[in-house]
Amino acid sequence: MYKNKNMVFFFDESFHSRKINNKTIEDKEFFDNYVMTGIGCLKRDLHKNEILYAQFEERFKKLFSINENDELKSKIVKKEQYKYGIKSFNKKSLELYKDFWKLMNKSDYIYYICVVSKLEYILTQFNYNIWGVRDYSSFVYSIVKAVNVYRPKELLKALFEENDLLLGELVKFLRRKISENENNPIKVHENISFKECITILEEINGENINLKWKYNNIFIGFKKFVNELELNNVRVVIDKEGNPNNNTANACKKEGFKNVIETDSKKNITLRCTDLMCGFISKMMRAIYEDTKTTDDEEYKERKILNKNWFEINEEQFWLYKDIAKYFKKYSKYYWSTYISIYFDSFFQFIDLIYYFDMFENFEKFNSMDSNNHRERYNGLITNHIYEKFKERGWM
Numbered sequence: 001m002y003k004n005k006n007m008v009f010f011f012d013e014s015f016h017s018r019k020i021n022n023k024t025i026e027d028k029e030f031f032d033n034y035v036m037t038g039i040g041c042l043k044r045d046l047h048k049n050e051i052l053y054a055q056f057e058e059r060f061k062k063l064f065s066i067n068e069n070d071e072l073k074s075k076i077v078k079k080e081q082y083k084y085g086i087k088s089f090n091k092k093s094l095e096l097y098k099d100f101w102k103l104m105n106k107s108d109y110i111y112y113i114c115v116v117s118k119l120e121y122i123l124t125q126f127n128y129n130i131w132g133v134r135d136y137s138s139f140v141y142s143i144v145k146a147v148n149v150y151r152p153k154e155l156l157k158a159l160f161e162e163n164d165l166l167l168g169e170l171v172k173f174l175r176r177k178i179s180e181n182e183n184n185p186i187k188v189h190e191n192i193s194f195k196e197c198i199t200i201l202e203e204i205n206g207e208n209i210n211l212k213w214k215y216n217n218i219f220i221g222f223k224k225f226v227n228e229l230e231l232n233n234v235r236v237v238i239d240k241e242g243n244p245n246n247n248t249a250n251a252c253k254k255e256g257f258k259n260v261i262e263t264d265s266k267k268n269i270t271l272r273c274t275d276l277m278c279g280f281i282s283k284m285m286r287a288i289y290e291d292t293k294t295t296d297d298e299e300y301k302e303r304k305i306l307n308k309n310w311f312e313i314n315e316e317q318f319w320l321y322k323d324i325a326k327y328f329k330k331y332s333k334y335y336w337s338t339y340i341s342i343y344f345d346s347f348f349q350f351i352d353l354i355y356y357f358d359m360f361e362n363f364e365k366f367n368s369m370d371s372n373n374h375r376e377r378y379n380g381l382i383t384n385h386i387y388e389k390f391k392e393r394g395w396m
Contacts, residue, residue, distance in 0.1 A: 004232040012275045014281075032346070038274065042108065053272075057269070097276075110331050119147055121214075148289070148345075236252055238261070311371040312371045318357060
């Protein structure tokens with residue numbers, strides 16, 4: 001379908017931290033995952049898609065009482081409305097995203113999604129060759145997961161303050177968790193993993209860590225996607241975020257893309273469309289994380305699974321989830337349409353939730369099961385998905 005064709009892609013990002021430091025993580029809006037979303041279409045179809053979105057945008061600017069010269073962007077739906085996913089949306093927000101995902105299904109926009117853990121970005125800079133480790137990905141995954149689950153304060157402080165305490169704090173944290181988990185039957189496998197991580201941590205070199213965010217990985221994945229589509233030529237348009245150094249565009253050019261520009265979303269209607277999609281994905285991911293995380297001083301004796309409120313939805317909300325699933329499945333045949341880093345849990349939790357609702361043919365069948373049963377079944381789905389990914393990566 002796309003072979004030897006010319007396409008244009010539009011990129012926007014969420015939860016961006018240009019420099020990762022202690023001030024960053026103390027921000028109430030901090031989320032470990034950087035999310036960049038691109039949507040693209042054949043150049044011949046762009047005008048048609050822009051007309052569709054312009055009609056959509058005009059309607060919802062009126063509904064939300066947005067001035068003609070101001071933008072309709074994803075921030076119009078506040079963090080609190082994502083607490084239990086679509087279940088928490090108010091009437092206007094629900095209407096906005098109902099029409100948005102219908103629009104995406106009607107348009108010819110194909111997606112590219114990149115998700116990268118900020119913690120992982122730091123950990124992958126360690127010198128693992130000292131210990132002879134060739135594939136350190138399972139180690140990085142284990143550390144990132146542990147930090148995201150427990151959020152240990154002293155470790156996070158060391159992690160983002162550019163000092164030499166990081167490795168020592170990691171070992172101290174893992175030793176403490178091993179001790180606390182000793183008599184906890186659900187933490188046996190975690191303790192085994194933590195002991196293996198300590199063995200590596202005591203040997204590796206953690207000097208010269210760079211906390212300034214780099215964008216190369218985003219476009220490494222995008223290059224793979226473009227090659228998979230066998231495109232002849234690609235134009236890339238990136239939402240300009242006030243960075244005078246054009247780091248995002250330069251990273252894209254370094255990966256071999258020649259036709260790259262940065263522009264203000266006020267001047268580009270498709271960038272505003274990308275923002276609505278990127279904002280939805282990233283805020284859903286964060287809401288799932290917030291609902292299932294624990295804290296370092298909290299006793300971890302029970303599984304933290306998604307609250308039943310996520311599944312106590314009405315028929316209108318159910319069909320919206322189905323529409324979202326329809327769009328993602330439309331292009332899921334392309335392997336590189338999503339480029340997820342070593343730590344994949346957050347994105348898997350999001351996409352599996354979308355696909356979970358789509359498993360039900362209609363609302364009657366979905367509603368015949370109580371919400372506690374749904375949360376257990378969804379938890380089984382994501383657990384199996386992660387297990388399969390472990391096998392694919394050779395971690396089992």
